[in-house]
Amino acid sequence: MHATIPKETFTFFNNLAKNNDREWFNTHKPEYKLLESKLKEAYNYLGELMGVHDHLEKAKIFRIYRDVRFSKNKLPYKTHFSGSFSRIKPELRGGYYVHIQPNNQSFIATGFWDPNKEDLLRIRKEFEMDDSEIRAILNDKKFKSTWGNFVGDELKTAPKGFDKTHNAIDLIRKKQFIFSKSYTDKQVISNDFIEDVNTSFKAIRPFFDYMSDVLTTNLNGESML
Template sequence: MSPIIPKSVFTFFNKLEKNNNRDWFNDNKPEFKSIEKEVKKVYHSVFENLNKHDEVDKMKMFRIYRDVRFSKNKLPYKTHFGGSFNRLKPRLRGGYYLHIQPNNESFIATGFWEPNKEDLLRIRKEFEMDDSEIRDILSNKKFNAVWGNTFVGDEVKSAPRGFDKDHEAIDLIKKKQYIFTKKYTDKEVLDANFLNEVDTAFKAIRPFFDYMSDVLTTDLNGVSLI
């Protein structure tokens, strides 16, 4: 049976949001550590579920401490849990993310958050040469019933250097990230079936991941790079 996210997660983060300082957190750290222990079980369960139908070699649950060195926001603690799951490189590409936050701010995400410059150029060149396959994936009813039919994430204003701003696939080419997200309410997150719902959604991304893995492991002539 899958672990259930305890309601205390949301209760604690709502209190922390009103008391985001070191004194309060240190006084309440035992409660946080107890909650964190339970949530780690959730992330490990997601990891195990993914490996039943994919190959995921890395799981990282992010710490609650914020890096405030280069941020205008100097609050010391995050008011959410986050964790990522990376597919087995170099053969498989893409990653999964689970974000747990109160007030209906929880979500899952999949895709490519920060592709390196070589991968980003390769993706853009593929879309420049032929965007039919990615369009077919995005327009598939089963796929966009879960993930929608468009990417979210940062993009350049016009066109990347070396690309035609009037190209028919410029909407795809100008992206700097290729991400899909799916939001959940607090009620949905606390439901006993939540992790099954998450896993079903993650399964639905596979046509995109299979395509992108093929793109990123071959050159423009289809010759393997690995």
């Protein structure tokens, strides 16, 4: 099996951005459903490739309908297509995200978007105790060339209970542990896009192995599972 992102994806979402209302969408819904099935094929193909080197739950494809209940933006439809892959818990931590959007706004992301309070404290305590292993991973040449540095939210100062002069304070301050990689429209519709995404996700593995070990053990290295 080989699947690609259809080039019609960008045309449809550009048109939807100009006509983001129910009347237009209902008229063009058959067009979207056909497109959606092809995009799901591509995401499932990616899941098969990733399944060779990781243990994943089923891909989660996000709906096109926006939840406008608590948003000032009342437009009913998303102007992108996205899906995520979760690793099998509790042993394996971390997740993958693929976002397809026209005008060179597509990207993939991986890492820890919203760690709970307990996990965040455990990660920070690990960095406080020894930051050498995480820095070796982040500074690895292959890893850095694929993913660069962390993106995401962080505190302006030290979290409560941590020394703001600690040599790992740059890591301890972080609230999210995310990596992101951007793609142009041309790259997304190329024949090797899905394979490139798979290769990029495979390169995150040393980070996931480290974080999974941290989050399933206590500070003495004893398993909490």
